[in-house]
Amino acid sequence: xxxxxxxxxxxxxxxxxxxxxxxxxxxxxxxxxxxxxxxxxxxxxxxxxxxxxxxxxxxxxxxxxxxxxxxxxxxxxxxxxxxxxxxxxxxxxxxxxxxxxxxxxxxxxxxxxxxxxxxxxxxxxxxxxxxxxxxxxxxxxxxxxxxxx
Amino acid sequence: xxxxxxxxxxxxxxxxxxxxxxxxxxxxxxxxxxxxxxxxxxxxxxxxxxxxxxxxxxxxxxxxxxxxxxxxxxxxxxxxxxxxxxxxxxxxxxxxxxxxxxxxxxxxxxxxxxxxxxxxxxxxxxxxxxxxxxxxxxxxxxxxxxxxxxxxxxxxxxxxxxxxxxxxxxxxxxxxxxxxxxxxxxxxxxxxxxxxxxxxxxxxxxxxxxxxxxxxxxxxxxxxxxxxxxxxxxxxxxxxxxxxxxxxxxxxxxxxxxxxxxxxxxx
Ligand SMILES: Cc1cc2nc3c(=O)[nH]c(=O)nc-3n(C[C@H](O)[C@H](O)[C@H](O)COP(=O)(O)OP(=O)(O)OC[C@H]3O[C@@H](n4cnc5c(N)ncnc54)[C@H](O)[C@@H]3O)c2cc1C
Ligand code: FES
Ligand code: FES
Numbered sequence: 001x002x003x004x005x006x007x008x009x010x011x012x013x014x015x016x017x018x019x020x021x022x023x024x025x026x027x028x029x030x031x032x033x034x035x036x037x038x039x040x041x042x043x044x045x046x047x048x049x050x051x052x053x054x055x056x057x058x059x060x061x062x063x064x065x066x067x068x069x070x071x072x073x074x075x076x077x078x079x080x081x082x083x084x085x086x087x088x089x090x091x092x093x094x095x096x097x098x099x100x101x102x103x104x105x106x107x108x109x110x111x112x113x114x115x116x117x118x119x120x121x122x123x124x125x126x127x128x129x130x131x132x133x134x135x136x137x138x139x140x141x142x143x144x145x146x147x148x149x
Numbered sequence: 150x151x152x153x154x155x156x157x158x159x160x161x162x163x164x165x166x167x168x169x170x171x172x173x174x175x176x177x178x179x180x181x182x183x184x185x186x187x188x189x190x191x192x193x194x195x196x197x198x199x200x201x202x203x204x205x206x207x208x209x210x211x212x213x214x215x216x217x218x219x220x221x222x223x224x225x226x227x228x229x230x231x232x233x234x235x236x237x238x239x240x241x242x243x244x245x246x247x248x249x250x251x252x253x254x255x256x257x258x259x260x261x262x263x264x265x266x267x268x269x270x271x272x273x274x275x276x277x278x279x280x281x282x283x284x285x286x287x288x289x290x291x292x293x294x295x296x297x298x299x300x301x302x303x304x305x306x307x308x309x310x311x312x313x314x315x316x317x318x319x320x321x322x323x324x325x326x327x328x329x330x331x332x333x334x335x336x337x338x339x340x341x342x343x344x345x346x347x348x349x350x351x352x353x354x355x356x357x358x359x360x361x362x363x364x365x366x367x368x369x370x371x372x373x374x375x376x377x378x379x380x381x382x383x384x385x386x387x388x389x390x391x392x393x394x395x396x397x398x399x400x401x402x403x404x405x406x407x408x409x410x411x412x413x414x415x416x
Contacts, residue, residue, distance in 0.1 A: 001156070018194065019153040021185075039150075041182045042324065047248050053221075054248040059182045063156060064198065105248065126324050127246010 003066040007031065008075025016062040022048070023057035025065075026072060033073045033100040037129075044128035047101035047108075048072050054108040073100045079107055086145050092137025098130045106142055115148055151184050153191040158199045165195050166282045166301055177301060179257030180219070182249065202256070202303065205229060211306040216256025220244060220268070223255065233275055233307075234413055236314035236332060240271035245324050260302040262293060262350050265326040269293070270345035271316045273353055274332035276308035293350060312336035313413035317402045318346075321389060328390045329398045333406030335413075338362055342378055342406070344399055348387045354378040357403075365411065375404050 004013045007026070016025050023046040026034045035045040036058050046058040049071040073080050080103050087093050087103075102125070109116065109124045116124065121142055130138070143149035156178075159165040169175050174192040178184065184191075202215035205226045212228060220241045223229060229237050244250055244267060258268050259279060269289075277289040282301040289305075314334035318327040327346040334341045340361040345351030357377035360370060379399055384392040 018156045019151060019191075040186060041249055041252075042245050044246055044248055053251050055251050056182075056248045059180065059185055059249075059252055061156075061178070061181060061196075064196070105246075108247070123242070124247055126243075127248050 001063055003063060005065045005067065006069045008071060014062075018061075018063070020062045021058055022060045022062045022065055022070070025062040026057060026070070031072045031074060035097055035100060037097070042127070042129070043098075043101075044105060045098055045101040047104040047128070049104065049108060052108075052111070054105055071104075073104055076104075076107060083107070083141070083145050087138065087141045090137045090141040090144070092133060092141050094132035098128065098132075102128045102130065102138070106145070109142075110146060116146065117148075118143075121146075151187055151189040151191055153194040155193040156196060157193055158196045160199050162200060162282050162301065162303065165197060165200070168193055168195055169299060169301065177257075179217070179254035180252040182253045183257065183261065197256070197301075207309065210309050212309055214255055214305040214307070216254060216260075216302050216304055218255045219251055220253050220255065220258065221247060221250035223268070224250060232309065233312060233314045233334070236271050236274065236316045236334070237268070239316040240267045240318075240330075240332065243267070243318065243320065243324065255305065256302040259289075259292075259305065260300075262297070264348045264350045265346045266351060267316075267318055267327060267330055267345070270330045270343045270351040271314075271332045272305070272307070273343035273345075273351050274314050274316075274334040274341045275312065276310065276336075278306040280304050280306060290353060293352075310336050313410045315406050315409045315413070317406055319398050319402065326389065329395050329402065331399065331402040331406050333403065333410050335361075335410045338364075340407075340410075342374075342403055344378060344382055344403070347382060347384045347395055347399075348389070349383065349385060352382055354381055354403075356381050361407070366407070371404065371407050374407070375400050378403050 023034050037043040037045040041059045047054050048057045050068050105128050172192045176191045178194045178196045202217040204215045223241050224238045278286050279292045280286045280303045312334045316332045318330035330345045332343045340358040342354040342358045343351050357374045360374040379396045384395040386392045
């Protein structure tokens, strides 16, 4: 089936299979920031935005992206770099495999929550797992980034 | 991972139901998160996205929730925050993460009657009806008691009342399934105590709820009702906990639930 969607402000027409998921479609078209690290929709590494909402691209049928606006971290270079600088300054990044999905969630949170408390930040990011770190560095970085430290 | 030969996006429910009935392996698609974990060979997948079933609204004394509404919408919708002490929002907030809840649907969550369900337990503590395309409208308790058939859950109807309600779950770790979950509500002097993840599907503790009817219950009456819940409902063992452990948890959560409801202001 053919779908037409906007990926990072670029309109594309792609041929997708019936049971193809968006993470695979995006990767096959070169959006390699999108990672997958589980089969059970619980790691959050595949997070992208669909019409501005953070979603798990591993669990959304590509067909459902038809007519939608998809944003990956490649589409937010300025914001991503600003936060990534703070993240690495806090020593919160180790292998970095979880970072693209994590940063997409942090940026979505910034758009959705005003001056979140620590509890609200942790709750918003429960769906993003990181194998390497203990999350404390990330929490410090987020607080600095949001100006709520 | 499931496979799917064809995909249809009907514009009428009638058409969706007809396709669903045509072949055994024709399947309704919700958010697909649960389907994705299985290996089903779907002949025709029926996507309900074009049926305008993604909404939460007030109508005829009820709050109506369309089947394709996401769990995240349940969590942040102002109408649901302002009613029933926000018990529905409370019930879904610990399911995996925000991105996950943005994708999974109310229709699938209720239709599937998962034992571990957080949402069903909270819905049971309210006056909830489910509307199925073929079987029509019925109380949630009645739907839960029926054998699994092939139908489409179209929407939920929750009677708008000023009841006080609370939801509590116990998880071994954040975002895991509940080991046990409890919802307690009170409307005037009528109580409803629902317990889920026992690990079988949620049920109302009818006799225990009746023991609380009448004047503000004394601590002795509360203890007797708490004890009754563990006697009238069954508790089982799985990897998350034993039946003995679940019973002990149930007592603690139901007691807290009752006390918290008593302390709630009417809304
Ligand atoms: C890893 C994981 C962890 C989870 N943890 C929890 C938890 O802690 N607590 C909790 O309450 N839930 C939990 N869930 C369940 C989740 O909240 C959803 O209920 C579940 O994923 C189904 O929603 P879906 O939209 O993904 O449905 P799908 O996977 O699309 O569908 C599931 C089933 O429902 C059928 N279906 C879909 N829509 C309808 C409809 N309108 N009418 C009739 N049948 C329909 C489908 O045919 C399918 O058989 C978890 C799910 C996963 C995958
Ligand atoms: S790959 Fe793990 S949630 Fe998508
Ligand atoms: S830094 Fe390695 S998984 Fe997060």
